[in-house]
Amino acid sequence: MKISIIIIMLSLVVTLSACNQTDVVGNASITSFKDIINAMQDKVTQDEMYGGWALTSPGGKERFIWSKDYSVSAPHDVMLEFDAKPFIDAGLDVNRLPAGMLIGDKIMVGTSLGNEKINYTGEATPVSSYEKIVKLKRDHIKYHADLDHFGVDLGDGNMFEWAKNMSTNDKDIVFALNPQMFIDAGADPAKVEGWAFAKVKVMDAGGKPIEVDKLLKPFNLK
Amino acid sequence: MNKEILQITGMTCAACAARIEKVVGKLDGVSNVSVNLATEKAAVSYDPQVTKLSQIKQSIEKIGYKALDAEKKGAVDEDKLRKEKEIRTLWTKFIVSAVFCVPLLYFAMGSMIWWLRFPIPAFLQPMQFPLNYALLQIFLTLPIVIAGYRFYTVGFKAILQRSPNMDSLIAMGTTAAILYSLYSVYQILIGNFGAVEGLYFETAGVIITLILLGKSLEAVSKGKTSEAIKKLMGLAPKTAIVLRNGEETEIPIDEVEIGDEILVKPGEKIPVDGVVSEGHTSIDESMLTGESMPIDKKAGDKIYAASINKNGMIRFKATKVGGDTALAQIIKLVEDAQSSKAPIAQMADIVSGYFVPIVFCIAAIGFLGWLISGESLMFSLTIFISVLVIACPCALGLATPTAIMVGTGKGAEYGILIKGGEALESSHKINTIVFDKTGTITEGKPAVTDIVTAGGLQRNKLLQLAASAEKGSEHPLGEAIIKDAEKENIELLKVERFEAIPGHGIEVIIEGANILLGNKKLMGERGISLSEIKAKSDRLAEEGKTPMYIAVDNQIAGIIAVADVMKDSSAKAIKKLQSMGIEVAMITGDNRKTAEAIARQVGIDRVLAEVLPQDKANEVKKLQAEGKKVAMVGDGINDAPALAQADIGIAIGSGTDVAMESADIVLMKSDLLDVPTAIQLSKSTIKNIKQNLFWAFGYNVVGIPIAVGVLHLFGGPLLNPIFAAAAMSLSSVSVLTNALRLKRFKPYK
Numbered sequence: 001m002k003i004s005i006i007i008i009m010l011s012l013v014v015t016l017s018a019c020n021q022t023d024v025v026g027n028a029s030i031t032s033f034k035d036i037i038n039a040m041q042d043k044v045t046q047d048e049m050y051g052g053w054a055l056t057s058p059g060g061k062e063r064f065i066w067s068k069d070y071s072v073s074a075p076h077d078v079m080l081e082f083d084a085k086p087f088i089d090a091g092l093d094v095n096r097l098p099a100g101m102l103i104g105d106k107i108m109v110g111t112s113l114g115n116e117k118i119n120y121t122g123e124a125t126p127v128s129s130y131e132k133i134v135k136l137k138r139d140h141i142k143y144h145a146d147l148d149h150f151g152v153d154l155g156d157g158n159m160f161e162w163a164k165n166m167s168t169n170d171k172d173i174v175f176a177l178n179p180q181m182f183i184d185a186g187a188d189p190a191k192v193e194g195w196a197f198a199k200v201k202v203m204d205a206g207g208k209p210i211e212v213d214k215l216l217k218p219f220n221l222k
Numbered sequence: 223m224n225k226e227i228l229q230i231t232g233m234t235c236a237a238c239a240a241r242i243e244k245v246v247g248k249l250d251g252v253s254n255v256s257v258n259l260a261t262e263k264a265a266v267s268y269d270p271q272v273t274k275l276s277q278i279k280q281s282i283e284k285i286g287y288k289a290l291d292a293e294k295k296g297a298v299d300e301d302k303l304r305k306e307k308e309i310r311t312l313w314t315k316f317i318v319s320a321v322f323c324v325p326l327l328y329f330a331m332g333s334m335i336w337w338l339r340f341p342i343p344a345f346l347q348p349m350q351f352p353l354n355y356a357l358l359q360i361f362l363t364l365p366i367v368i369a370g371y372r373f374y375t376v377g378f379k380a381i382l383q384r385s386p387n388m389d390s391l392i393a394m395g396t397t398a399a400i401l402y403s404l405y406s407v408y409q410i411l412i413g414n415f416g417a418v419e420g421l422y423f424e425t426a427g428v429i430i431t432l433i434l435l436g437k438s439l440e441a442v443s444k445g446k447t448s449e450a451i452k453k454l455m456g457l458a459p460k461t462a463i464v465l466r467n468g469e470e471t472e473i474p475i476d477e478v479e480i481g482d483e484i485l486v487k488p489g490e491k492i493p494v495d496g497v498v499s500e501g502h503t504s505i506d507e508s509m510l511t512g513e514s515m516p517i518d519k520k521a522g523d524k525i526y527a528a529s530i531n532k533n534g535m536i537r538f539k540a541t542k543v544g545g546d547t548a549l550a551q552i553i554k555l556v557e558d559a560q561s562s563k564a565p566i567a568q569m570a571d572i573v574s575g576y577f578v579p580i581v582f583c584i585a586a587i588g589f590l591g592w593l594i595s596g597e598s599l600m601f602s603l604t605i606f607i608s609v610l611v612i613a614c615p616c617a618l619g620l621a622t623p624t625a626i627m628v629g630t631g632k633g634a635e636y637g638i639l640i641k642g643g644e645a646l647e648s649s650h651k652i653n654t655i656v657f658d659k660t661g662t663i664t665e666g667k668p669a670v671t672d673i674v675t676a677g678g679l680q681r682n683k684l685l686q687l688a689a690s691a692e693k694g695s696e697h698p699l700g701e702a703i704i705k706d707a708e709k710e711n712i713e714l715l716k717v718e719r720f721e722a723i724p725g726h727g728i729e730v731i732i733e734g735a736n737i738l739l740g741n742k743k744l745m746g747e748r749g750i751s752l753s754e755i756k757a758k759s760d761r762l763a764e765e766g767k768t769p770m771y772i773a774v775d776n777q778i779a780g781i782i783a784v785a786d787v788m789k790d791s792s793a794k795a796i797k798k799l800q801s802m803g804i805e806v807a808m809i810t811g812d813n814r815k816t817a818e819a820i821a822r823q824v825g826i827d828r829v830l831a832e833v834l835p836q837d838k839a840n841e842v843k844k845l846q847a848e849g850k851k852v853a854m855v856g857d858g859i860n861d862a863p864a865l866a867q868a869d870i871g872i873a874i875g876s877g878t879d880v881a882m883e884s885a886d887i888v889l890m891k892s893d894l895l896d897v898p899t900a901i902q903l904s905k906s907t908i909k910n911i912k913q914n915l916f917w918a919f920g921y922n923v924v925g926i927p928i929a930v931g932v933l934h935l936f937g938g939p940l941l942n943p944i945f946a947a948a949a950m951s952l953s954s955v956s957v958l959t960n961a962l963r964l965k966r967f968k969p970y971k
Contacts, residue, residue, distance in 0.1 A: 022353045022354050022357060024352060139344055142349075148416075164413065
């Protein structure tokens with residue numbers, strides 16, 4: 001019995017030390033992200049301003065931007081950019097937004113992933129830059145079981161999500177915002193045109209299942 | 223017919239015992255087989271001409287159990303070591319499984335019990351790293367499964383042999399949980415990450431751990447139930463000092479032979495049974511009889527193995543060795559009793575035989591029922607696992623034998639040897655007790671009760687003359703007078719002439735005086751007037767005493783009355799029995815007048831007098847014909863037919879072979895207070911058995927419907943299989959704990 005248990009424990013150590021292979025969520029998220037990129041080839045561009053890649057929504061008013069090199073100076077390494085107008089129309093006082101959030105007529109939410117230089121074998125591509133996030137900043141990649149979505153955590157409750165399987169999901173990409181900062185700045189989230197104000201089931205940091213308010217903008221790509 | 227006791231290993235529940243009984247019972251030549259789950263022993267009666275013991279053992283081993291000779295030399299130690307090893311192994315298995323179960327439960331339940339805020343490392347978060355999470359659970363579950371592998375090897379084998387037992391239920395329940403979890407892992411692998419919620423590894427792990435805990439506690443408790451027999455076994459010394467060729471040689475007890483001269487120093491234990499040949503001492507026989515007062519022993523007196531030589535060095539000749547000693551016989555008697563089954567156990571046995579298959583059916587019906595009603599596979603599977611795991615045939619199987627083991631063991635501790643479960647059970651129904659008079663209610667030895675003087679003679683002088691006259695007499699009445707004089711330190715006088723007058727008495731000359739000592743007839747024939755003492759003489763006769771008249775020089779000098787005296791405890795015991803609502807009768811060959819006088823003294827109303835020994839059984843039969851449950855209390859030799867006829871025969875004795883063979887209960891101390899104690903012990907044991915059966919049945923009757931989802935049907939909660947496993951383990955432990963309460967039983971004082 002003792003030998004069997006020792007063998008099992010050694011196997012556990014070996015297996016868990018090779019976590020990349022067992023990270024099915026991370027690996028599956030790369031595959032599905034690739035599917036999204038392929039489905040939106042014409043909407044994915046290099047973003048020279050922030051030194052990364054940008055995926056523009058079919059409506060053209062929102063963008064998901066992800067960095068290819070975290071050492072390049074930019075406000076965020078992963079971020080959402082969207083029109084400020086619907087929010088202003090809903091009562092948003094842009095002066096009450098945190099500094100740097102409003103750039104021109106756009107609002108930007110996001111987070112830094114670090115400062116390190118990212119090296120690629122070969123040319124950097126939108127997918128390989130995403131793979132770097134999975135490999136290096138895995139805690140920013142989430143799986144949202146209720147919607148069967150993967151997502152990039154942009155901090156402060158903001159997410160960019162996409163369907164694991166586009167063929168079975170009617171919300172292939174979703175821009176998800178925490179409405180609180182807009183509420184604090186005077187906006188009525190229910191009146192933000194083009195965005196759905198809804199309750200969403202998520203797990204809090206302790207694993208507690210909770211319902212939170214979100215401003216959602218989903219797109220069905222197929 | 224041969225009767226063999228086999229030690230069986232590998233049994234886990236009543237279904238195992240029933241299976242062995244069924245298989246062995248089918249063998250040609252086997253007339254009776256009784257398997258006791260609590261003692262792990264099988265008593266097999268078989269015809270050696272038709273079948274061999276080896277065939278019986280093979281048949282037992284073929285169905286997955288091990289059969290060992292329980293009565294071979296050294297088996298006691300081997301059995302003890304085997305049981306200790308079993309307890310150690312079970313504890314080790316439990317500890318190993320607990321060590322892995324705690325983190326398993328932590329990771330599995332921690333994420334669910336979010337309000338307790340169990341921190342889980344990011345790389346093990348179920349929703350973000352489901353495969354890591356699942357693999358960790360698999361790795362933590364595997365050692366637990368290895369620790370509990372016996373449930374699977376025995377359980378599935380039993381299913382294949384169409385005789386499912388408790389292990390089968392555990393094996394099926396946990397296997398279902400593990401297989402479903404592995405299916406969920408497969409789902410995770412193919413990208414269905416939500417399947418992480420379908421992991422049931424912790425259910426299997428916790429079930430196995432809790433059952434191992436239950437089994438460990440059960441093994442410890444089982445050991446406690448047989449403590450009485452272990453105590454008896456531990457009484458015998460290991461060596462003896464034998465005198466061979468004039469030299470003292472210490473040899474192992476097994477090498478002592480009948481006829482060996484053995485030396486025992488003060489403070490040492492008597493190694494074997496024998497007869498004192500030299501020396502004088504007092505011996506503590508309390509371990510055999512429960513009697514705390516040491517007994518004086520001199521040359522010619524019998525001594526028994528395991529009793530303690532208190533103060534003198536003695537030599538004795540071995541008369542019984544090995545399995546023939548009184549101690550060995552007592553051990554065998556208690557072991558046989560503990561191996562036997564009470565009639566009340568039969569019901570539990572019958573239920574246990576059908577129990578496991580029925581539970582399988584209920585689990586399957588529950589599973590399909592909920593699935594068809596639209597519940598999820600996971601929900602239905604929970605029902606299936608819960609039903610299998612909560613069902614507890616082991617509690618049913620342990621309910622009766624454990625109580626009987628503790629009850630008979632407790633009896634043995636107080637010198638009450640109960641010869642089987644049936645005797646124990648029948649005793650509590652007794653409503654009439656018939657006591658033999660001589661040697662039972664009375665001491666069985668005449669003693670001087672009254673000394674009446676006449677003609678101005680002093681009391682002590684009268685006793686001195688009478689005792690001197692009877693000196694050398696072998697008549698029991700004469701012996702009583704001499705003993706009384708010795709007790710009072712009266713010096714005996716020299717007898718100048720002695721003449722026995724058959725049927726009348728004796729005539730002697732002491733210090734020149736003519737002394738007549740005898741019955742009334744002798745006095746009458748010699749023309750000695752008794753008028754002076756007539757009234758007293760009549761009173762003594764009425765009291766059932768035998769007056770012996772003494773005349774000095776043809777003048778009446780007094781009466782010495784002799785009678786068989788009551789035992790100290792007789793009246794108290796009878797009063798106690800009457801207070802328990804039991805009718806007490808006395809049976810004797812004495813004339814009615816004497817018998818009634820004795821009966822009055824001890825408070826007995828019903829007297830069966832002038833009954834010849836051969837008619838005693840008929841008197842018992844007559845009482846039984848009146849619809850009474852009769853116990854007969856006698857000395858076990860001349861009362862043997864009546865003891866056999868009675869519903870319960872209680873022998874008063876000091877552990878003699880005859881007493882042990884003839885009665886259902888043997889009172890080693892010859893103390894009548896042990897009769898109400900035996901009946902009360904029987905009542906307590908039966909009450910305990912009923913409580914155990916109530917808990918065992920009640921537990922299953924309540925637990926299984928809850929597990930199958932009856933409460934859920936009415937909006938109540940669903941039973942988690944983990945709680946089912948905990949409850950199942952507790953049921954066996956609670957039954958054993960209840961049986962152990964009997965150890966607190968106290969005898970009447």
